[in-house]
Amino acid sequence: MAEPPQKVTIMKGATADLSAATYQIHDESHTIGNALRWMLMKNPKVEFCGYSAPHPSENVIQVRIQMYDNLSSLSALITALADLDALCATIEDAYVADVRKGTYERWVERA
């Protein structure tokens, strides 16, 4: 069987210190792409961030990150991923807390 494709590759044209790089993420779509772009843009050390799904029949997205001050775009990417993860956890907690409160409308199913 063929080797499974790498989840993330750094596309050619990246600077040596990775202050500007394009990451190709395999098997992801707008679901992750847009939220990740938003989280990266919240980081003021990011000069530019954009993503694209180059072709609908290719199962990849490409995320371009450019940093100020020659900072590493890789660490910005990892931070953004961790923060999205924390956001998911926060919302899950909020959801569970609200279910426990039980202040929603209840409904008894009848035949």
Add this chain to the structure above:
Amino acid sequence: MQSTRDELEPSVRIRDLKKDRVNFVLENVDLAFANSLRRVMMADLPTIAIDLVEIQANTTVLPDEFIAHRLGMVPLVSTNCDEGMRDNRDCTCMAACQYCSIQLKLDVACHNNTTMDITSNHLEVSSYHDYDDVVEGEAGDEPTKRVEFFGHPVGKSDPDVAPILICKIRKGQELKLRCIAKKGIAKEHAKWSPCSAVSFEYDPHNKLRHTTYWFETDERGEWPLGENASEEEPPRDDEAFDFNATPGKFYFEVETDGSLGPQEVVMQGLAALQSKLATIVLGLKKTEPNMVPGERGDEAPPADAWASGAGWGEGGAGGGGGNASGWGNASPGRGGAATSAWGSGGGWSSPTQPAAAGWNV
């Protein structure tokens, strides 16, 4: 203001929870994230659906492929199928076995003078024990993690739920077949979606002008407000358009087909998003093992700095009063304000400020 909203904790308020649906309001997150949650609930949650049909006898009026397609759309009880079933493609068995599939059989013939309905209730889950030639995959504990009625058609055990009609037959006609149900996600085929509908709305008064309403003579008269409009302040007639405003309150209604409960869909949706993120982090470590110091970058601020939104305003970076808020405003889609300011090296600073003022991070 965007900056104040960013500092607020995301919140969830459940408005209504029924057997097959949940209605909740998600606040203080960005449109991009809310949309990710919507997408993930619709297309990335695993359920079980009939994927292979072996027709042994079909003298009904419907052709084989027609019936096979109808069977595929029947929702099957899929609670905890993440653990209760392994992916058929990852299983080492020959074709399908008890660890990676559920077998269902249907054998109906009509002997009366009336029209007979073949419904989803005629589908019977049957074990693989009758076959001694099944080459099973590696033994696992999947079957022990299954709930009662796992893989059964939804509503079969409940007399109050009307069954799903598959075909109608008359006297002398029969249908006999064997189905293999497998685990899958809706990205591959919509039959694996646990949701029959996910409604998603924001900005019910269209203050942000993300849409334009077509109308004959009177826009407000011809477009009555929806239920969610009462949650938000209606715009005043003389209110100026705020081009800096961003959506922050999202109205969800997740309606399931019964294969998973609404609670499970939301919780698994969030978990699926997290596992997607974890896969990318793992992939990054493989790509650049030397450049990934740990869970997060060396120079990156800790996560709580993000939450408080104060991470970059510190150390008198802004110095000159008003420009400090530039950090808080760094949100996507508004690059004009935030990015160009930093690009020009303290463009917001007063002339007396050193040019590097804003960079002290």
